[in-house]
Amino acid sequence: MRPSSSNIQAAGGTHPFPLFAFLILLLGLPRLGFAHGYDFLSARLDLLNDGSLIELTITAEYGSNPMLPDITTATQALQEVLRIESRGQDHRLSDLAPLTLHQTTQQEGMLPPSIAHAEDGQDHQFLQAHWRWVPDIAEVAFSVPKTGLHDVLLWRSLPTGETQSMLLLSGDISKPIRIHPQQHPSQLIVWLLAAFLLIFCLVQLRKFLLATSN
C-alpha cells in the first residue's frame, strides 16, 4: 500500500503541503550529463472556449527515459497513460475523442514554466499526443490506471499566471476539475420553454391579482 498524506505519520516537522503546490516551488531541472531524462510524462490541460472544450497535450520523452527506450513504447504509453473519470466511470481518452500523435524535439510548453529549463545542448526526442473533447458534464477527473507503468505530471496554467500541477502515480485520481459544459441545443429549447412558461404564468398571475383586487 503506497503511503498517502492521510495514512502516514511523517517523522519530524510535517507541514501542510497544499495540493499542486510543490511544483510552484521548483526552479528548474538540472542539466545532468550522466542522468536520465524526465521520469514522468507531462500532461498539460487547457480549458478552451470558456471552459467548454478540454484540450490535453501529453508529452513523453523517449530514448533517455529508461521506461521509454523507443518511439514504439512511447506511442503505447501515450495511448494508455491517462483515463478520464466522469459520472463514476473511467474511459480511455481515445473512446471519447481521437488522439493525434506527432514527434517534436522542442520543449516549449511541455512543462510548467517554473520547471522548464533552458536548452541543455543535448538531443531530446519527444512524442506528443493531442486530445480535444467537448464534455457534456460539469466535472471530470483524470486517472492513471492501476497497472500503469508511467507517472504523469498533470498541470495547467491559470489565468492568474499561477501553475497548478500534481504528479499522478499508478492508481491515482486527480482532484475533480470543474468545467463549463456546452449547452446541447435540446437543452436550450427546454430552458426557453421553461422561461416562456414561467413568464406566461407570471402574466396570468398578474391578471388574476388585478382582477381580484378590482
Next chain:
Amino acid sequence: MQRTTTLILTCLALFSKASAEVAYEFAPNFITPPPGKETIGDGHGEIAVDSAGNVYVSVQEANAGIQVYGKDGKFIKALSLPASLHGFVIRKVAAGEFIFAAVLGESKVIQANLDGSIVMEIPTASFPAEQRDFVTVSKVKAEDAGKPKPRTDEIASGVKIAETKTELTLKLANGTEKVIAKELGVRAAGGLKLTNCDVAPNGDIYVVDGYGKSWIFVFDSKGKFKSVFGGPSEPLKLANAHKIFVDRRFEPARLMICDRGHKRMLHTSLQGALIGEIATDMRNPSSASFHGNLMCVAEIAGNVSVWDKEGKRVADLGTSPQPTNTPGIAPKDWQAGIVTSPHGITFDNDGNILETEWNKWGRVLRWNRK
C-alpha cells in the same frame, strides 16, 4: 501448568511485539557541507557507511565523486572517483573493506579502497555483447535535415554485430541480420546504463543495467563474467530496475530488486529464480539498505519506508504529502524532515537511517532510531 504455559506464551507474544516495534526521530542538519559550500552538490547517487561509521555520499562532481563525512556529519575529504557513481556499496570481503560502484557515465564497475584508489575494474568490454551492444538505429527525418534539433525515424533495433566506415550490421530479434548504410543522419543509441552493484557472500559481484533494459549481470570477484538474468521479459519482467542489493538477512542470501518501473520490490535467488514480491504499489522504490532484520527503502516519489524480514512495512519517514519525483526542489523550499526525491539510503552501524536525494543542490537527511 496450563496457566503457566499461557502466561509464558503471553509474555513471549508481548516481547515479540515490543521487539518488532521500531521508531525513529528526525535529526535535523546532520551534514555539514564541504568548506565554502552551502550544500553538498549535485546529488544523483548513493550513501553508505563504512565499518568505522564514516559516511560516504556520491555527488556528480568531476574527480570528486564521493564525499566522506565523520560520524558527526562533518566533512572530512572528497575521494578522487568518477562523477557518476549512481550506485555504490561498501562491503567487507576477504581482502578487506572496499567501495564497489557502478559508474553510470562510463558503463563500468569499479572496486576501490576506502581512500578512493581503484583496485579492480570491470570494463564495458567484459559485459556480454548481446546486452552491451543492443542499439536502436534511427535516421533524421528528411524534412528536418540541417535543423539543429532534428526529429528522427527508427530504422531497427538489435545487437550490433559489425560496423565498418560505411555500414552497420544488426542482428535482429528474429535472428536475421540487417545491414544499414551509415549515410548522413543515421545514428545508433543504446548500450549499458549501469546503476548499481552489490557483492554476494561468495564474492560474486551483481550489477544492474537499471537505466537500460534492467539486465542483471553476475561477475566473479576478479571481474570475470559468469551469467546474466532479469531484463524486460519473463519471468521477472523488470522495468527500470533501479538498484539491486544482496539481502543477507536470509540464508541463503537473496537478491532484492528495486523494480522501480513497476513500483515494487522483489526477491530472487542469487541465481535469478523469482522468490516473490516483497511489496507493490510503492512510491517508486529506488534504493535499500539492511540492518538486523530491518530493511529501509528510499522511494523516489517522496517517502522513506522501513520493512521487517517478513515484508511488513513497519515505519514511514519523511513522507511528502504529495508525490514528487524531481531533482529541482531548491534549498529554500526544503522542509525539515520531509523528503523530496529519495535516491539513495543506508543504515549506519547503530541502525540510524541516512538518505540522499535526487537533487541538484544535494541533500542528506537522517533519522535516529529511538
